[in-house]
Amino acid sequence: MIIENVLFAFQEVFHWKNLGLMFIGTTAGLIAGSIPGFTITMAVVLTLPFTFGLSPVEGLSTMIGVFVGGLSGGLMSGMLTGIPGTPSSIATTFDGFPMARKGRPGLALGLGVWSSFFGGILSAVLLVTLAPSLAKIGLEFGPWDYFALVLFALTITASLSGETLIKGIIAGLLGLFVASVGEDEVNGVARFTFGSETLESGFDFLPVLIGLFAFSQLLSDVQNTEKARQPLMTGVEAKGIRVEHLAAVRIIFKRWVNLVRSSLIGVFTGVLPAAGGSISNILAYDQAKKASKNSHEFGTGTPDGIIAPEASNNATAGGALITMMALGIPGDVITAVMLGALLIHNVQPSPTFITENPDLAYAIFIAFFLAHFIMIIMQAFCLRAFLLVVRIPMYMLAAVILAYCAIGVFALNNIQEDIWTLFVFGLIGYAMKLLGFPLAPMILGVVLGHVAELNLSRAISLSGTTDQFLLDMVTRPWALFFLVVAAFSVVFPWYQKARERAAWTLGYLPALMVCLAVPMAMMEGWPRTLIAVVLVLGAVYLLLQSARRGWSVSTDDAA
Structure with missing residues (x-):
């Protein structure tokens, strides 16, 4: 049965039409990712309307191509202009731009391109091996567990907002409120419609998404009239840059430990809901610098400073797809x-996705592998296109993109209300940016709000009473597991700030390990019981180590 599904997936993915769409999608992602302000999210969102008339395999293959291409495209702008094309390429500029300024832009681009390729391939291997196993665990989930998982996704989104924790929580709650507008699917009761028939159907996902990300970003880009009239980049000739592929591959193979470590960091970060490449590339860069014997060279154009962030941000895509396919929870906004x-396409994302749609699941695996090879092929061509596009004034680009957004949104349902939804949420997104509110928590609130409400209603109905529901939430192992992780993720920003100063931070990890051991011990099967024992022993070991040092906190200890 598995062989039949794999063969069918190969047939679908390698069909000439699907291959053409993947080439177009990857190329569009490379160009979009290389243009500062034109984020990968915006590119994927703008691709979505074109997938309506495609099959699920064709639509998702195209979007995966845009995803992979966008992650790799951001390095072109970061290395040649010093302006990261996407948030996931911020750390790439730290060493990529200095290396280009020293007269080696071809080597810098080669290191970035091939690090992205190898990082993506490593994460694709983990995607194929880990996603089915996680999917089997997902079959154990009931509505209580799924509701707790959504809570965890929302809390970790807020906690990863850094210093804007409270604003991240507010943004997430605002997204949940937007998702609750309209008729309740379970009971058919209208909420927050204020007598308007238009609001009874709620807000469509696509106009809200495009408004919050695309329209608000365009408003930010053209708010300064002088900056809006200027091109993004001047003074670089395409004929003067050649990517040094062979030299870059040799350097990367000599630093394979950095490559593997950074890729694993990327996969782990991608699995965390809403973390994304903007976090993984900085984490990988930081770990590479700490592990290097020549850490003082970082920031001056060292190869390790390019390999780490580029390997990690492409590996993040595989981690995000693992979470999406195994649990039905988006690993990031894309x-x-x-x-x-x-x-x-009437495919319900859930922990049973892989078992119920094996042909589509294997097609996603294959398309993710294939997209990285297409990215390598198209990178050189897109470099030329990038050098032409970035000479266009920003206000011209903004006008074209905005018109494209409006057409795509209107084509969804052929109603004007969707365009107004785009406009209103674009203003809301722009205001949130000015006030320092992160947009990712709100988007995930909109996406996960429906899932959370549906499973909450089911859980309460099955429990019978509210008291019994609360009891079930702490007596069901997986529900308790995600509640524990959610609680600690909310505290994590304060722990991160105080870990080098306050003694209480020494008990954070041991407390987390002991609390996680409780639901693991409640689960069936000796492997999980063994994991619980290991967690308790690990917590005891950490506490003994802290006691031996006299509960002192130092920079060396924290590192």
Whole structure:
């Protein structure tokens, strides 16, 4: 049965039409990722309307191509202009731009391109091996567990907002409020419609997403009239840059430990809901610098400073897809859009996705592998296109993109209300940016609000009473597991700030390990009981180590 599904997936992915769409998608992602302000999320969102008339395999393959291409495209702008094309390429500029300024832009681009390729391939291997195993665990989930998982996704989104924790929580709650507008699917009761028939159907996912990300970003880009009239980049000739592929591959193989470590960091970060490449590339860069014997060279154009962030941000895509396919939870905003694409094609994302849609699941695996090879092929061509596009004034680009957004949104349902939704949420997104509110928590609130409400209603109905529901939430192992992780993720920003100063931080990890051991011990099967024992022993070991040092906190200890 597995062989039949794999063969069918190969046939679908390698069909000439699907290959053409993947080439177009990857190329569009490379160009979009290389243009500062034109984020990968915006590119994937703008691709979504074109998938309506495609099959699920064709639509998702195209979006995966845009995803992979966008992650790699951001390095072109970061290295040649010093302006990161995407948030996931911020750390790439730290060493990529200095290396280019020293007269080696071809080597810098080669290191970035091939690090992205190898990082993506390593994460694809983990995607194929880990996603089915996680999917089997997902079959154990009931509505209580799934509701707790959504809570965890929302809390970790807020906690990863850094210093804007409270604003991240507010943004997430605002997204949940937007998702609750309209008729309740379970009971058919209208909420927050204020007598308007238009609001009874709620807000469509796509106009809200495009408004919050695309329209608000365009408003930010053109708010300064002088900056809006200027091109993004001047003074670089395409004929003067040649990517040094062979030299870059040799250097990367000599630093394979950095490559593997950074890729694993990327996969782990991608698995965390809403973390994304903007976090993984900085984490990988930081770990590479700490592990290097020549840490003082970082920031001056060292190869390790390019390999780490580029390997990690492409590996993040594989981690995000693992979470999406195994649990039905978006690993980041881009996979949230892919979930929307699945819903449009009447494919319900859930922990049973891989078992119920094996042909589509294997097609996603194959398409993710293939997209990285297409990215390598198209990178040189897109470099030329990048050097032409970035000479266009920003206000011209903004006008074209905005018109494209409006057409795509109107084509969804052929109603004017969707364009007004785009406009209103674009203003809301722009205001949130000015006030320092992160947009990712709100988007995930909109996406996960429906899932959370549906499973909450089911859980309460099955429990019978509210008291019994609360009891079930702490007596069911997986529900308790995600509640524990959610609680500690909310505290994590304060722990991160105080870990080098306050003694209480020494008990954070041991407390987390002991609390996680409780639900693991409640689960069936000796392997999980063994994991619980290991967690308790690990917590005891950490506490003994802290006691031996006299409960002192130092920079060396924290590192």
